[in-house]
């Protein structure tokens with residue numbers, strides 16, 4: 329007799345009809361990748377770089393919480409690693425338990441999240457198992473992906489651009505019951521249709537990074553790139569960078585992709601990004617030492633960009649932060665835009681403000697995406713106009729290894745995690761569309777495998 333969770337997995341793998349999925353017994357617990365509050369001091373004074381996610385991430389069984397009226401249980405077939413999984417599991421810049429406590433103070437339903445463990449993960453693909461009484465557009469059996477914008481729609485501040493909502497949160501980072509688990513709890517307004525030409529793991533890896541890059545490059549809330557614009561993309565073969573490159577190319581722009589190895593440079597060229605800067609091979613060193621930057625290096629980067637594309641860039645897609653921001657502000661064209669969503673290498677930023685004001689540049693902050701933007705980005709994946717950047721796949725038990733690889737900049741594109749899916753390559757329904765774009769869909773995977 330299979331357990332409840334095995335029965336769910338088998339029904340999904342065997343493509344059981346919706347009525348059968350709706351009738352499946354729900355387990356009371358599920359397995360997930362979580363961190364525990366008792367571990368938050370485990371790294372002592374170690375610097376971020378030396379903290380190892382493998383030590384903090386545990387795979388454990390946790391009780392499923394009661395379902396709120398506007399929520400759904402999703403049987404997660406696959407998930408993916410994001411940098412926020414790294415932050416959560418090295419407890420930097422803050423342990424995430426403070427976020428859960430704040431959510432816990434908000435409401436009866438919020439209280440469920442405030443626990444001494446935090447189930448992580450901000451991406452998922454899978455199947456809806458049950459929906460709450462207020463859910464209208466989704467039902468058991470629906471095959472879905474999940475976007476991670478967790479919004480309280482009773483808050484007036486969420487009703488223009490929901491990313492402006494005062495209590496906007498990232499699911500699986502600032503809320504509990506994230507996607508790195510066999511079953512996840514999501515709000516109905518996080519659900520989106522699964523791209524049916526993709527496997528579970530290919531479908532799971534896009535939500536967070538693809539939506540973020542869509543807002544940063546395409547949306548009027550971001551840089552609203554125009555045809556003909558040139559865009560400097562830092563970390564162009566990485567999680568958000570590889571989607572940014574696709575959006576620049578799709579929108580008739582010219583990406584200048586920065587990376588740190590010949591392998592990554594080749595991958596970028598294979599994506600159609602002809603202007604590539606290998607920052608390691610070129611030996612760029614924007615900081616002379618811990619305290620002082622080297623404006624000559626900014627100048628050298630600017631010259632390199634002009635050599636490659638004949639002019640300064642209109643937009644800089646910025647996220648490394650402290651290591652690159654001085655250079656980013658310098659190399660954007662007069663009147664150009666530096667759009668930033670992160671600071672991987674340090675958030676205390678320094679740049680020469682003269683270049684910003686005298687040359688009328690704009691520095692703009694950007695964060696994830698609202699539901700409309702995430703939906704549009706997902707639709708582009710469904711239409712095979714944007715492709716997954718999945719390079720490696722790990723079983724749930726090895727979530728720590730996968731997070732370690734992202735933390736140490738050892739991976740390209742996205743790293744997938746199989747939750748309930750018993751293997752790779754499952755879940756494809758539209759074989760014809762897949763066949764048409766197979767080269768693009770599998771590009772990162774093939775590069776990884778050499």
Ligand code: NAP
Pocket residue numbers: 410411412536537540562563564565566567568569586587588589592607647648651652669670671672673694695696697734737739741
């Ligand atoms: P990722 O997959 O690790 O890729 C980051 C890329 O940045 C790497 O491939 C690396 O490329 C480059 N990089 C790393 N350190 C660098 C440095 N010191 N100087 C220049 N380039 C450097 O991570 P990701 O998923 O793209 O995320 C990147 C950052 O964005 C993270 O901090 C993440 O938390 C943040 N993020 C924010 C949002 C949001 O909504 N605000 C959403 C997604 C991600 P090379 O070594 O090849 O140059």
